Amino acid sequence: MPARVERATVVTVEGRPLRVLESEPLGRYTTFRIGGPADFLVRASDRETLELALAWGEREGLPVTVIGGGSNLLVCDGGIRGLVVAFRTGGGEQQDVLPFECEDGAILMAFPATAPLSWIGHRTSELGLAGMEWAAGLPGVLGGAVVNNAGAHGGDVGSALVDVELYDLRRRTLVRWTREQLAPQYRLTSLKALPQPRGYVVLQARLRLQPGDPAKLRAIAEANARWRREHQPTGPCAGSVFKNPPGTFAGYLIEQAGLKGFQVGRMRVSERHANFFLNLGGATAEEALTLLEEVRRRVAERFGIVLEPEIEVIGEPKG
Numbered sequence: 001m002p003a004r005v006e007r008a009t010v011v012t013v014e015g016r017p018l019r020v021l022e023s024e025p026l027g028r029y030t031t032f033r034i035g036g037p038a039d040f041l042v043r044a045s046d047r048e049t050l051e052l053a054l055a056w057g058e059r060e061g062l063p064v065t066v067i068g069g070g071s072n073l074l075v076c077d078g079g080i081r082g083l084v085v086a087f088r089t090g091g092g093e094q095q096d097v098l099p100f101e102c103e104d105g106a107i108l109m110a111f112p113a114t115a116p117l118s119w120i121g122h123r124t125s126e127l128g129l130a131g132m133e134w135a136a137g138l139p140g141v142l143g144g145a146v147v148n149n150a151g152a153h154g155g156d157v158g159s160a161l162v163d164v165e166l167y168d169l170r171r172r173t174l175v176r177w178t179r180e181q182l183a184p185q186y187r188l189t190s191l192k193a194l195p196q197p198r199g200y201v202v203l204q205a206r207l208r209l210q211p212g213d214p215a216k217l218r219a220i221a222e223a224n225a226r227w228r229r230e231h232q233p234t235g236p237c238a239g240s241v242f243k244n245p246p247g248t249f250a251g252y253l254i255e256q257a258g259l260k261g262f263q264v265g266r267m268r269v270s271e272r273h274a275n276f277f278l279n280l281g282g283a284t285a286e287e288a289l290t291l292l293e294e295v296r297r298r299v300a301e302r303f304g305i306v307l308e309p310e311i312e313v314i315g316e317p318k319g
């Protein structure tokens with residue numbers, strides 16, 4: 001393995017130091033392990049670093065794209081222009097459970113956008129709070145999950161969401177959006193519907209949870225996480241590539257079209273779960289996109305159903 005080379009510069013913003021990486025390959029920040037370079041990238045695991053990064057981006061006149069765990073992204077081979085902020089907690093760091101309030105017997109709990117989704121699923125279950133146990137075992141962090149309205153096992157973020165605190169980059173102000181304003185639907189919110197770079201950063205979300213039996217909830221969360229280990233492929237992927245069309249499953253259609261194991265370059269349709277594409281090592285975004293289009297074309301030809309991508313394609317093709 002070649003040594004990992006980083007080109008880092010420390011800039012001063014509002015009298016404080018900020019570490020900025022230049023031409024940083026985004027494959028290091030996506031679960032697909034694919035992605036061309038960000039012109040500049042800042043790793044922010046707390047609000048203070050995020051604010052410095054946003055202030056620096058503004059000072060330099062750069063478009064700002066915020067990502068979380070990179071577990072739903074296909075970043076194109078030409079990378080992303082401007083500043084990318086990877087806003088997530090590093091492995092092993094302690095999480096905050098922010099103060100909570102009670103409302104009609106329910107518990108309102110605030111979590112930072114950087115909190116890993118799986119950790120929220122396990123932690124709330126341990127505390128005997130129902131509503132997020134479906135999230136145990138899911139990759140990514142809460143910010144990305146709010147934007148996507150991530151969900152599994154019959155639950156989703158939108159069902160528990162009360163509101164989100166956002167930083168509005170254009171107006172340079174904090175705003176609060178209610179669940180109604182976010183309008184969560186199947187893997188879609190009003191935030192997700194905006195074109196990138198969106199101009200809003202999710203800072204925190206409040207979830208409405210119901211008191212329950214900790215032992216039962218813990219058992220459900222653990223069973224959900226175990227189900228993933230047993231049924232989903234391991235290796236670099238980004239979860240479901242396509243949304244399930246009404247009344248059927250994308251994975252079933254792909255399998256029935258005979259496409260399990262179908263491969264373009266170093267990208268392959270998983271043998272274990274046909275709606276997962278695996279990077280066999282060194283795959284490009286172009287290969288992933290060619291595979292996606294080919295699978296889509298063949299499923300449409302066979303079943304007359306045009307699959308809609310669930311993964312988000314961002315960035316520019318290689319020039």
Ligand SMILES: Cc1cc2nc3c(=O)[nH]c(=O)nc-3n(C[C@H](O)[C@H](O)[C@H](O)COP(=O)(O)OP(=O)(O)OC[C@H]3O[C@@H](n4cnc5c(N)ncnc54)[C@H](O)[C@@H]3O)c2cc1C
Pocket residue numbers: 031065066067068069070071072073087113117138139140141142143144145146147148149150151152187200201202203232237238239240312
């Ligand atoms: C093995 C595997 C299994 C998966 N299973 C599921 C599943 O069962 N259900 C499901 O819903 N998803 C699943 N996914 C996809 C993914 O885990 C979720 O969609 C997850 O919630 C994305 O979170 P993230 O932090 O990785 O977001 P990213 O992929 O980093 O970003 C997603 C979107 O959110 C935006 N974003 C991220 N953070 C912020 C922020 N703080 N402020 C503003 N915008 C932000 C990004 O710009 C992007 O548009 C799976 C992925 C993998 C790899």
